[in-house]
Amino acid sequence: MAIRPILVAPDPRLKQKSLPVEGPVTDAHRRLMDDMLETMYDAPGIGLAAIQIGEPLRIIVMDLAREDEPKAPRYFVNPEILWASEDVVPYEEGCLSVPDYYDDVERPRHVKIRYMDYHGKLIEEDAEGLYAVCIQHEMDHLEGVLFIDHLSRLKREKALNKLKKQRRAL
Ligand code: K1U
Ligand code: ZN
Numbered sequence: 001m002a003i004r005p006i007l008v009a010p011d012p013r014l015k016q017k018s019l020p021v022e023g024p025v026t027d028a029h030r031r032l033m034d035d036m037l038e039t040m041y042d043a044p045g046i047g048l049a050a051i052q053i054g055e056p057l058r059i060i061v062m063d064l065a066r067e068d069e070p071k072a073p074r075y076f077v078n079p080e081i082l083w084a085s086e087d088v089v090p091y092e093e094g095c096l097s098v099p100d101y102y103d104d105v106e107r108p109r110h111v112k113i114r115y116m117d118y119h120g121k122l123i124e125e126d127a128e129g130l131y132a133v134c135i136q137h138e139m140d141h142l143e144g145v146l147f148i149d150h151l152s153r154l155k156r157e158k159a160l161n162k163l164k165k166q167r168r169a170l
Helices: 027-042 130-140 153-168
Strands: 048-051 059-063 075-086 088-093 102-110 112-118 122-128
Touching: 027 048, 027 059, 027 075, 048 130, 059 130, 075 130, 088 130, 102 130, 112 130, 122 130
Parallel strands: none
Antiparallel strands: 048 059, 059 075, 075 112, 088 102, 112 122
16 A cells, blocks of 8 residues: 555646546456545545546545544545535535645535445445545546636635745745
8 A cells, every 4th residue: 555645736637537446346446446545544534536646437435434533445436426405504615635635515405426445346325424525536537627726716725826926845
């Protein structure tokens, strides 16, 4: 397993659409998921899409366990949203690719999803609360969309300018 560098906006690779995993989930995909999970725990974060480490594949990892709870990694290969509720809720989101910036995004409160797990098993389940927020945030990454793309142009530019300033200071 390896900790890999996380791409930071405005890296153009974050804007690309990720490709589906074709065929079965292989050991190579599982190695990628292991690296993604280690990278996410190290950051630390609660989710990570493969493109955030430069791999344009439709793969996500997540762990929503609190610090005082045992680790509970989740793996999503080719996730799809089958249904989304009409009612939306705001949640203050962050992103490892937009460090040190947090803002409210409104998303459907409840989604029904389908995906393959670490072992390639097809799973359908309902997601609500932080699970719904996080899976929608991560699935946006697969389409090249960042949470700041849901904000006003003014707020998005504020976030990006802050990142440019941080990069110049390095
Ligand atoms: O970059 C990412 O996609 C990961 C992102 C996931 C996320 C957070 C909040 C709302 C929606 C999606 C993060 O993990 S940001 C860091 C974070 O939320 C966190 C870090 C340490 C402890 C608890 C939370
Ligand atoms: Zn993100």
